[in-house]
Amino acid sequence: MLEFESVRMQFPADANLILGQSHFIKTVEDLYEAVVGTVPQAKFGLAFNESSGPCLIRAEGNDDELRNAAIRNAQALGAGHVFVLILRDAYPINLLNVVQNIPEVCSIFCATANPVEVVVAKSDQGRGVMGVIDGGAPKGVETPADVTARKEFLRKIGYKR
Numbered sequence: 001m002l003e004f005e006s007v008r009m010q011f012p013a014d015a016n017l018i019l020g021q022s023h024f025i026k027t028v029e030d031l032y033e034a035v036v037g038t039v040p041q042a043k044f045g046l047a048f049n050e051s052s053g054p055c056l057i058r059a060e061g062n063d064d065e066l067r068n069a070a071i072r073n074a075q076a077l078g079a080g081h082v083f084v085l086i087l088r089d090a091y092p093i094n095l096l097n098v099v100q101n102i103p104e105v106c107s108i109f110c111a112t113a114n115p116v117e118v119v120v121a122k123s124d125q126g127r128g129v130m131g132v133i134d135g136g137a138p139k140g141v142e143t144p145a146d147v148t149a150r151k152e153f154l155r156k157i158g159y160k161r
Helices: 028-039 064-077 097-099 144-158
Strands: 001-006 016-022 043-049 057-060 082-088 105-112 117-122 127-134
Touching: 001 016, 016 057, 016 097, 016 117, 016 127, 028 057, 028 082, 028 097, 043 064, 057 064, 064 082, 097 105, 105 117
Parallel strands: none
Antiparallel strands: 001 117, 016 082, 016 105, 043 057, 043 082, 117 127
């Protein structure tokens, strides 16, 4: 029998979260190297739930507050082979390709600064992430003015020309 639970991720308001699934203890070091090698100024904390052997939460990072937040979120999830990466002074868009290209990374559940709830299933074997609820529900369809505002914003912040 499966039981389902919603786990709210807790991270600082000025931070972003990348939540994913990986399959090997090497994940922690590879993710650390990916962040510092891609966005050297980033502050971050990382936790990975090992799911075999000693089944420890493996943690790294260069910011104690974010590292501790990543650990707390990994503990709250309690799901094996899941990693929580919390970033400050960097955005997921700057890291997603690098993270997805790490050989042991299986998938990314979300990359966001929005409030996030993670839907976790529990069985006799353990816990697993089923999906995420990222932010709020749509309130409508964009109008022509909204399209113009979107395009202007992306150009203002340098993501489009």
